Amino acid sequence: MEPKDAIYTRRSVRSYLPEPLDAAEISKIEGWIRDAKRLTSDPVEYDLLGPDDIKTILKWRAPHYVSIYSKDDMMSGVNVGFVFQQVDLKMQSEGIGSCWLGMAKPREPRPRDGLEWGVSMSFGRPDGYPEVDKGADRKPLSEISDTADPRLEPARVAPSAVNSQTWYFRKNGEGFDLYYKPKILKIPGMSYWNYNDLGICLAHLYVSHPDTFSFERAQGKDRKYVGTVRF
Ligand SMILES: Cc1cc2nc3c(=O)[nH]c(=O)nc-3n(C[C@H](O)[C@H](O)[C@H](O)COP(=O)(O)O)c2cc1C
Known part of the structure; x- marks a missing residue:
């Protein structure tokens, strides 16, 4: 499937197989992050973390998390959404499940020049896939x-x-x-x-x-x- 088709089929995946992706898949994902188009020149940084590196009240865990850092102004946050949604669509078009997560902080945020942790995304091999309802739960x-x-x-x-x-x-x-x-x-x-x-x-x-x-x-x-x- 192409990422543009995943726009209509993707769902947040909150149930994962525990096995991590292999090194080749991880490096492919890092390539998608690197090559994603930027909307602004605001700095964006990230770490790839495992389930033990994350602090969350959520009951489920994924084998991988990307924890994302930026400034906290509007356009920095918009740029983060723009970049990592391209990655979400790439993942979902290749059978990797993902879910944006505000409620999953790094246990030990890494201090970086003026950048703060803002949001995370879980990813891994889905354990089943949520029902696709083709946008019925969205505003008209x-x-x-x-x-x-x-x-x-x-x-x-x-x-x-x-x-x-x-x-x-x-x-x-x-x-x-x-x-x-x-x-x-x-x-x-x-x-x-x-x-x-x-x-x-x-x-x-x-x-x-x-x-x-x-x-x-x-x-x-x-x-x-x-x-x-x-x-
Ligand atoms: C910025 C952002 C933060 C989110 N944070 C959480 C979260 O903390 N926990 C969670 O279960 N889902 C989280 N979600 C997923 C949304 O709940 C989900 O995208 C929305 O309900 C639409 O469902 P869908 O992704 O399956 O289409 C977040 C989504 C976004 C975009």
């Missing part, structure tokens, strides 16, 4: 945009923290202005994960239109404006 296009344009379908089905889907698209010529439309959820860390969500939905537009995708940030728009996307 009319709730995520001012023009229910079917070209936004890949963004509509994107995953987000607690499935909050805090994105809103306004038509702007041939493109769309993307806005952050937060839900008030008193969960510490939620704003950063919502920034990841915005990058995740942009990654779905990029992976579906790699040749025509462009993203820019116009000046003088309001605080909730993320950028203008064309594809």
